[in-house]
Amino acid sequence: MSSGTLPSTAYDDLPYTRGGxxxxxxxxxxxxxxxxxxxxxxxxxxxxxxxxxxxVVRAHRLSDADGHExxxxxWFRFAQHxxxxxxxxxxxxxxxxxxxxxxxxxxxxxxxxxxxDDPQVLDRVSEDRTPEQSLIDAEDAAAEAEQIxxxxxxxxxxxxxxxxxxxxxxxxxxxxxxxxxxxLGIAVGSIGPLRQRCLRRLRARLDARGTV
Amino acid sequence: xDTGDDEGFDGTxxxxxxxxxxxxxxxxxxxxxxxxxxLPADLLQLAMDAxxxxxxxxxxxxxxxxxxxxxxPVRGAxxxxxxxxxxxxxxxxxxxxxxxxxxxxxxxxxxxxxxxxGGPAAVQPLTVDGMGRFASQTPPTGPFALRLRTGEDVIxxxxxxx
Numbered sequence: 001m002s003s004g005t006l007p008s009t010a011y012d013d014l015p016y017t018r019g020g021x022x023x024x025x026x027x028x029x030x031x032x033x034x035x036x037x038x039x040x041x042x043x044x045x046x047x048x049x050x051x052x053x054x055x056v057v058r059a060h061r062l063s064d065a066d067g068h069e070x071x072x073x074x075w076f077r078f079a080q081h082x083x084x085x086x087x088x089x090x091x092x093x094x095x096x097x098x099x100x101x102x103x104x105x106x107x108x109x110x111x112x113x114x115x116x117d118d119p120q121v122l123d124r125v126s127e128d129r130t131p132e133q134s135l136i137d138a139e140d141a142a143a144e145a146e147q148i149x150x151x152x153x154x155x156x157x158x159x160x161x162x163x164x165x166x167x168x169x170x171x172x173x174x175x176x177x178x179x180x181x182x183x184l185g186i187a188v189g190s191i192g193p194l195r196q197r198c199l200r201r202l203r204a205r206l207d208a209r210g211t212v
Numbered sequence: 213x214d215t216g217d218d219e220g221f222d223g224t225x226x227x228x229x230x231x232x233x234x235x236x237x238x239x240x241x242x243x244x245x246x247x248x249x250x251l252p253a254d255l256l257q258l259a260m261d262a263x264x265x266x267x268x269x270x271x272x273x274x275x276x277x278x279x280x281x282x283x284x285p286v287r288g289a290x291x292x293x294x295x296x297x298x299x300x301x302x303x304x305x306x307x308x309x310x311x312x313x314x315x316x317x318x319x320x321x322x323x324x325x326x327x328x329x330g331g332p333a334a335v336q337p338l339t340v341d342g343m344g345r346f347a348s349q350t351p352p353t354g355p356f357a358l359r360l361r362t363g364e365d366v367i368x369x370x371x372x373x374x
Binding site: 034035039042043046047050051053054055058068069070071072073075076077078079080081082083084102105106108109145148149151152155166167169170171172174195196199200202203 | 233234237238240241242243244245246247248249251252255256258259260262263264265266267268272278280281331332354355357368370371372373
């Protein structure tokens with residue numbers, strides 16, 4: 001352990017958006033336009049930030065029904081508060097933190113948390129594959145689907161902390177560390193090192209299985 | 213105990229290679245999520261439609277008490293009713309959600325027209341007495357909000373999952 005090393009600089013220079021399609025710097029402007037009645041701005045906000053909300057919901061492993069309700073609640077409330085949000089440029093963090101709070105309420109209201117049924121998730125692959133991919137190069141597609149399935153399986157078997165963190169990080173466009181921080185209630189400074197460790201752990205699992 | 217190789221953040225060549233690998237693996241996960249755990253299209257559409265819920269003229273009654281968060285758990289009680297309190301200025305709305313429906317009271321007591329909103333397109337009026345007591349026989353399923361009209365004021369409670 002080189003506890004004397006301060007790793008902060010290594011991820012401080014990561015761009016805020018980490019290369020997303022929605023420039024988070026423009027989020028504030030989009031919120032303002034939506035407040036002023038621009039429906040296209042609202043659409044852009046939803047398209048850009050929905051995957052973040054979804055990933056926070058999925059990271060908390062709610063049932064499909066509960067997860068869908070949380071997702072809706074978050075967007076309904078965001079629409080309701082539009083124009084009253086104090087820092088519009090941080091709408092992503094607002095959404096992530098609201099999603100987290102609603103997820104925690106669901107978990108609190110359940111006597112026992114039922115995790116996502118893995119076979120069900122895996123079934124979606126076969127559903128996806130049957131109609132379309134049988135038409136294209138079957139062997140390549142099957143190999144690729146198999147690889148994705150194995151990757152997902154190993155990801156699902158990671159510990160709770162890693163699985164949660166990676167599920168939020170893999171949102172598209174990639175969330176900022178501030179958004180990840182409020183989505184999961186972990187310090188911004190812990191995300192870089194934890195991410196590194198979790199991805200290394202996942203890589204080790206994949207290597208052990210002999211997959212790429 | 214963690215191995216020391218977690219700490220390779222000081223710009224050494226090894227750390228850079230390691231960082232590159234991590235990014236690539238995260239990108240693979242992003243692609244896998246798009247295939248195996250995508251945002252359902254109908255949910256995306258609901259968020260799009262939610263724009264109509266934006267109402268600058270209405271005041272928001274903020275959730276100030278939620279038994280799910282603020283109350284001490286009742287031992288042995290099977291399904292204690294969800295108690296909610298919303299506040300907007302001097303106006304308070306107490307709501308109790310049970311399996312049988314909604315029960316509530318506007319304070320200070322006053323007549324009001326009250327509707328239950330269930331989404332961008334779902335509106336259901338409630339019966340209210342002259343003291344602002346209201347009831348509904350249908351428990352809300354999923355997200356809901358109450359819209360109150362008192363005189364010239366429109367007040368909407370914060371959206372909440374029942």
